[in-house]
Amino acid sequence: MxxxxxxxxxxxxxxxxxxxxxxxxxxxxxxxxxxxxxxxxxxxxxxxxxxxxxxxxxxxxxxxxxxxxxxxxxxxxxxxxxxxxxxxxxxxxxxxxxxxxxxxxxxxxxxxxxxxxxxxxxxxxxxxxxxxxxxxxxPQIGYQYGGILRLLLHFNWIWIGVVCRDDDTGQRFVQYVLPMFAQQGICFQFIVRIPKPDFTNTLDATVEKYNEMITNVMGSTANVILVHGETTTIMVIRLMIYVAEVMETPLRISTKVWVMTTQMEFAMLSFVRDWDIDFLHGAISFEVHSKALSGFKSFLQTKNPLSAKKDKFLWMFWEEVFNCDLPNPSLEKKDNMFCTGKEELEALPASVFEMSMxxxxxxxxxxxxxxxxxxxxxxxxxxxxxxxxxxxxxxxxxxxxxxxxxxxxxxxxxxxxxxxxSFDQNGELLAGFDIINWVTFPNQSFVKIKVGTMEPQAPADKSFIIQDDAIVWPSIFNQELPLSRCNEKCQMGSNKRKKEGKPFCCYDCIPCPEGKISNYTDIDECFECPGYQYPNEDKDGCFPKEIIFLSFGEPLGMILAAFALKFSLITLFILGIFVKYKDTPIVKANNKNLTYILLTSLLLSFLCALLFIGQPGKVTCLLQQTAFGVIFSVALSSILAKTITVILAFIATKPGSRIRRWMGRRLAYSIIIFCSLTQVAINMAWLATSPPFPDLDMYSVSQKIVLKCNEGSSSMLYTLLGFMGFLALVSLTLAFLARKLPDSFNEATFITFSMLVFCSVWLCFIPTYLSTKGKNMVAVEIFSILASSFGLLSCIFSPKCYIILLRPELNSKEQLIKRRD
Missing domain, CATH: 3.40.50.2300 (Response regulator)
Incomplete structure (x- = not known):
């Protein structure tokens, strides 16, 4: 003081x-x-x-x-x-x-x-x-703790031990500062509280306690020890090591990096000057920023106890550091014991006295x-x-x-x-801290090397600066950055899982689940690749996905396109037959114009399938479902008109029936127009509210990006399909009821079979479509279009073509009258 x-x-x-x-x-x-x-x-x-x-x-x-x-x-x-x-x-x-x-x-x-x-x-x-x-x-004490925290995080030292004094200061450090460290991911393997030394008594009472403490510290897996102490703390730690050595406790002295607070300084009693200080080699400490004073070393060199006999502090200091006695009349003259006054302070090792301020x-x-x-x-x-x-x-x-x-x-x-x-408004020094690296030597001397700074008043990017390459680490680490972790880092391709009953810094490493990766070490959770990429086999990186769609160049696309064209040609051939034999009874029997409309719609339905093959674009996406819906609605409404025509024709033959007035082309065309316009209205509403558009499906197929048409509105699509299903069910019901009517060339039976095929195909389509992914979904829809259209074509027109081409004797007016009779 x-x-x-x-x-x-x-x-x-x-x-x-x-x-x-x-x-x-x-x-x-x-x-x-x-x-x-x-x-x-x-x-x-x-x-x-x-x-x-x-x-x-x-x-x-x-x-x-x-x-x-x-x-x-x-x-x-x-x-x-x-x-x-x-x-x-x-x-x-x-x-x-x-x-x-x-x-x-x-x-x-x-x-x-x-x-x-x-x-x-x-x-x-x-x-x-x-x-x-x-x-x-x-400076404000919080700046120092912030600097220590940044140092620990800078070197990724998250598993540390803590040594502090067993007093109010140490208690406040444990109670208020360490929780702040824990919030930033720092774990503490142990917190050792060293008793305050009482230099008026012997150390015998604390020998066992000191031995236990230093054994726990040196035997820990934490390679970094944070020491919150004051002037005598280094002395106490050295005493602990000495006690362990006396008790022959095996210790690995140079295995820890000691991180020391600013309040600490090197202070030893003279009788321990020969004790090793190897444990400080590679230590890092914080010190209030200082600068060399040009005249201070010269001032120390002028010190001489013989010329300052009233300076009792100097006398005691001189006798302690040089292990001699200054001349005193009360002492016997012994040349080998007396100080000459010519001893040089700079010859002393730093463990005894430091010449630099x-x-x-x-x-x-x-x-x-x-x-x-x-x-x-x-x-x-x-x-x-x-x-x-x-x-x-x-x-x-x-x-x-x-x-x-x-x-x-x-x-x-x-x-x-x-x-x-200068000082701030609270009377605290406006200054920063120097980060010091301790390097010891065999002669019990040491040097303190400035390796960084902590400047609270500096900009954020310059407030903490440290030169990693300038730091000398304890020799056991072979100049490699010491690691201080509870366990090894989790490698890429795995993530951390907390160990029950252990601090949060201790964890197991588990492989990433399917579809996720980790491209950093020690990651908390694996994550998915971006939609346009997929995980590699090691789950530590992502590869770009291949963009796919059902193209004309691949086998599946070529087969489906070939069937669509083939069925189109068959439809054209049948249409040509019916046009050529338009005046025959079998063609006239069920309204040849309805037949032409049905064949034309089936032809367009086969060609419509080609819209689903190839790279989706704005136009093709707009046409795919809308054209499919309208064309199939025309075909189904034509079949419905044919069925209703058959039923009305039978009823009209009964005596006194007034249904005859409903007979004629006007009714059939009205049915087709009404059904078709209803479907057109649905499509127009769809296009006006949420039209289909080209889209990328990045997730349904692993390692692939499916280029497809997004329906825009699923509800409108279901409305379109629902209306078609309604027409199909009505046609099937009516055809089934009229299948046994006594009329020549009755199409009701063939329509019943065709609608059974049609409904079976589309009922199978729904679960199959929902269970497939990628371009196979498009292939399923194309197949359903082709199969249902060909079912209508074959079931309705193959019997008639058989009669027209192979049994022309049945295609006569006499045969028609005979069947009616």
Whole structure:
């Protein structure tokens, strides 16, 4: 804990007999370096001269409260609020990096409205008043967690372990941050809470617990361990590894990638300087963005305990890092034990002391400058640029010291490294994070390489940048990207299925179902190919489908077209026979004009079948069903007219019958015209509302796209077919009733057979049509048209042709009279 006094040049050390973390001496050096620069820069800070106190809290609550009480007491006597000298309360306190230190201090400092500049993460405060006096040399904590999440997702590390402190800070991390990670697909194999170390006691009581913890961590299948800790966490992890080694527990030390939060820093006690730090090789950590200060290394090189005998911190640090004793009259003179003062700090491995400024030290440096700029702004405002004596300035400070907060909130400056330092409305530092890769060496030294950045204020595409190729991974991975998954990825052609009772990151891989593919690894669900493509055999890709239709060039199309033409020629031949023998009794018996109309409609029905063969177009699609419906309606209405004519002719022969007046061509033609116009009206309504059109059927046939005519409106098609079915049933019924009427050349019997064939064909057509797919549906419809038309043609006209051509003696008037008798 560091505190500042304005317009004093005092340096106080509160040192216990406790051995120190040698790395943390850099915090003291950064503080002294910053104060020296501000005091030397009289042009920038003409009204400000800084002094400071340093308090060691020994990482304990008692030590923190004791330091706070001493800060508010007279020197060398613990008497809070009692100051007999002309001492002032400190202008500000710089605390950190542990959050509990800051929170404990706030309990007391907020009473005196003393600003507290925190160079670690912000503590969670329950008292809003305490939070008013916090000024954070740390960006908003949520940015860091967002950066860690993006790092995990960037490398697809979704199966991780978590190590955190067993305190309020760790509890909040587990309770509020880890669920956010889980929502983005991160699973946790374990969450280990390490107890807060108590350096005033021995470690014997925690040996078993430490051994169990590190065994679980190192033996896990997760290759990535997220560590949420603070200053002493790395030390504790190293102690755990040491305990396991002492207990001869087999561990694979260099098998994990440690991802560490910004609050952590490398800090070791000097007696463990020879312990291996291999577990940190390849680790990745986040640090508050920092930049090298040109004069800091030179400042460290000037440090010499022999020329600064009052600097007790330096004396302790020097003896610890160089393992020697500085000259002291109370000690016996032993040349091999005394320090010469000529030892060089840069010769020390980084595990003992770092010469380059760490991010925490950089934050302390900026905190000193923030205080100096705020004080300068405050004096400039209050004094209104008037020159006053030191006493007047002291009186001014006592009156307005609490107003320093508003100036700290608004302070903005460029430090000596040329970087702008400013704060947001909540008093948090506007800065980003550096992503650091740790590389260790056999001599227990290490280097930290910047491999990326996290800039919350940058555009979205530039807010997270990382150089994958620059990262050094743990040696076991042979410089390949480490994988951290519960199980292997599902390969293409399969999808994931959750394992019961396991986290959602653990799953089985099952092949894609028929008709679906997965062309990515680790896909949740297989999906269908686009309509114009079909899955390959491995179900990991799609091939373009072949477009098909019933063409004249294929065998089935050629056969159907040949039968249509053949039947058309037969119909023409029969029509020619009936025209040639139009004056014979058998032709005249049932209205030869109706016969001509029926034969013509049957001829057109055979030719109509050709519309269904070939590539469907707009015209052919419009003509297919409409022409088929009208032509068949004419044919069926002609048969109906023939049947009604037969019935009326029989009834008219009875004495006194008045039906004779209905006999004649007018009735037959009226039936044909009425039925045909009704069908035409149905077709016109169909074409007007939802006409047929060329369409692609992509799904009924696998690996094929069927080019067909879409009916447009199924209901209109069923209406068309229903009307034809009605005509067929009426004709069949009437013909069946008239089949035994005593009349020569009675066609009712032949019509009955023809309509039975017609109805049988179309009744069979419906299930067959619905059960077939693709171009076979068209072939079924063509076959039904040809079969039903040929059934009518053969059943009605073959007996007559037989008589006309082969039994002409039966085609005579005498034979007609004989049959009637």
């Amino acid at each position: 560091l505190s500042f006094e304005e317009e004093r040049d005092n340096y106080k050390e509160n040192i216990t007999s406790y051995r120190l973390f040698t790395h943390l001496y850099q915090h003291i050096a950064a503080l002294a370096f910053a104060v020296k620069e501000t005091n030397d820069n009289r042009q920038l800070f003409p009204n400000v001269t800084l002094g400071f106190h340093i308090y060691n809290n020994c990482f304990t609550e008692i030590g923190t409260y004791l330091a706070a009480m001493e800060l508010l007491s007279r020197r060398r006597r613990l008497a809070v609020n009692y100051k007999c000298e002309t001492e002032n309360l400190p202008a500000a306190v710089i605390s950190g990096p542990n959050t509990d230190i800051c929170l404990h201090l706030a309990t007391i400092l907020c009473i005196y409205k003393i600003p507290q500049l925190i160079f670690g993460s912000s503590p969670m405060v329950n008292n809003e008043v305490q939070g008013l006096f916090f000024h954070h040399m740390f 760490t991010s925490h030290s950089y934050s302390i440096y900026n905190a000193v400058y923030a205080i100096a700029h705020a004080l300068q702004a405050m004096y400039s405002t209050k004094l209104k640029q008037r020159a006053v004596s030191n006493d007047a300035r002291e009186e001014l400070w006592n009156r307005y010291s609490w107003q320093l907060h508003q100036f700290l909130r608004r302070v903005t400056f460029n430090n000596s490294a040329g970087e702008e330092v």
